[in-house]
Amino acid sequence: MKFVDEAWIDVAAGDGGNGCASFRHEKFKEFGGPDGGDGGRGGHVWALADDNLNTLVDYRYTRRFEAQRGEHGKGSDMFGAKGEDIVLRMPVGTVISDAETGEVLFELLQPGQKVLLAKGGDGGFGNLHFKSSTNRAPRQKTLGRPGERRSLKLELKVLADVGLLGMPNAGKSTLIAAVSNARPKIADYPFTTLHPNLGVVRVGPEKSFVIADVPGLIEGAAEGAGLGHQFLRHLQRTRLLLHVVDMAPFDDSVDPVAQARAIVAELKKYDPQLAAKPRWLVLNKLDMVPVEERAQRVRDFVRRLRFKGPVFEISALTREGCERLMQKVYEYLAAQREAAAPPVQVDPRFDTARQDADAPADDGNDPRWRA
Template identity: 50%
Template sequence: MFVDQARIYVKGGDGGNGIVSYRREKYVPLGGPAGGDGGKGGDVVFVVDEGLRTLIDFRYQRHYKAERGEYGRVKNQHGKNAPDLVVKVPPGTTVRDADTGEFLGDLIHPGQRLVVARGGRGGRGNTRFATVANKAPDMAEKGEPGEERWLSLELKVLADVGLVGFPSVGKSTLLAAVSAARPKVGAYHFTTVSPELGVVSVPDGRSFVIADLPGLIEGAHEGHGLGLEFLRHVERTKLLVHVIDMAGVEGRDPLADYDVIVDELRSYDESLARRPQLIAANKMDLPGADEHLERFRSAHPDLAVFPISGATHQGLSALLYAVADKLDEIEAAEAKAPAASEPAPASVKVYRYERAEPFRIRRENHVFVVESADLEKLVKMTNFEQYDAVKRFQYILRQRGVDQALRRKGAEEGDVIRIGDMEFEFVE
């Protein structure tokens, strides 16, 4: 089954907790704190595996969570970092944040890696909190929570050549005739409902990958038929081969068919209409094909048209040599293209530092809610069962002006304050 879209949940591993420990050695009085830091949580990492061709694995497993780091150890020993969780994806996978739509990466090359959820850092042990005023702190941090998010994955097949055309014009028959691929062939529309790939070997030793893409109809760029599912895969191809039914078996006009295809490509992405193309005038073994071919060549004298028959293999050799030659030209042009120059001044983005609002306070009935990513993380990493940790938490709130801001908002003795999942009373 070919699956080219998926929505999954990923979570980096939480950091390991730091610990409270003291040196307990003979002849070492007042040894001091010796609690080690926790280990880092594992990252969730996507890696391109060239052996994969579909996202079907994500249909059966939608949640990926990396391991958390080890807790710190005595004698100032650092907890072990957790291993990364490696998730294999096929070449051509585009990754976005499912909630915000933020583009995270385009995974194309074998072995390419992308960290999609970072693991949290380990919490600090009590050794890290020793000061001149408090030489034996009785507190340690919890590990930082790992990043978590929902991802939207989209696969766009990687092929050198894409076969485009209306349904039932013979794209699958052509692919089966020139490669070892065995796509489903039938005398009805949308026999092909997902991309089929085949490797074509030219007698002179050259080879390329060709993709049979689902049939296109008018309005495809608006989602009609299999439109968007089809057009997404065209973006990756270097060369388009328009397969046209020159015999007009279903009563359609080959000239009109070509114009519709070009319009749909242009409507979806202007660059697709400018992509290098060849015309495969198919079904030339049927009556009426020669007349349509002459009309087509007269209307488009600038196009390279190759009369073929996928059923009888007529003209396929000339088409394959032309495709291989065109791919060589494209690759040579890409190799000679100058390195990307500096963007024009009008397109340069200027980044200016703007001080982020440290926190925001809003009121829900009788509860004052303090919103701040940093403070919410602080809550998750604070062990409120430790007296020294509670004192540190209160000190940080005072230093950041949270207490004063709450008073300005009207908070009084005994009012409930909420930061993240933690609620406590306001005390003067």
């Protein structure tokens, strides 16, 4: 399936049905009175977050969605039926914004979340609605209101706890395949990854997190060079970035320090908030470095880069150091969740610890403590 993370659509809710002006006609009843019913409401257009979807490809070629209009009112006190609603299923993480103004309208962050994109028009009133003690034969009726119409931009930002970033061929796909259930395409040439891959990393029973691999970045990505700039938005919702660096490039003239600095510069150009996210350094492909040279090469790299955060030495191919890295990532995410969780409010009536602290001590004189 082709991966699509941007789409533009037009939605139109149904118009309301018109009211009816009618009078009762029955044998032996010359003045039967008004019996024109109201028109039905037009159908709404809804968006529903579906965790079984992971792309917006359904909206790449079908771009207009129009709900059914409400039926007109009829005589004999018959009201028009309301138009059927339509529900557009979208992946979790979709941002819905106004295509003309750019204003963000909704964000689908939870599976099953449902939002109203366009409201159906109300039905018009029939003359039965205007009957009163002073107006026995009303001839008024109103037309149905038009439904809302909108041009929308859909933008998918994948929901992941951890994002992998780095130059092409740094080993990000190999790493996500080694530590998760994702099976991305892996080859010995750059730009193997053409769209984001999501994987679930399990570090123990009921202990897991989601990791995302995006196409590799190159210098000038923020201005549109390469493929990675199209998918930088997918890193904006992550809570931790793992900067994967190739410590054994095929070309001896390539400087890993210069590549790492270029990645940081592109993040700052694209979004300063993204560059300010917590970032750990993951030095990959150390299995291709002679054992006696590893420690010195790592020290020189960190010193020249002037990196102050956590540094991990791994080999995604042999999985050396990967388990320790994932354990540390989970511990960090768990601590972040615990810090962000609101404090538990305990009703004083059921706070047994507080009741025990407030209880009087047993000094032998209180009759309540005697057997």
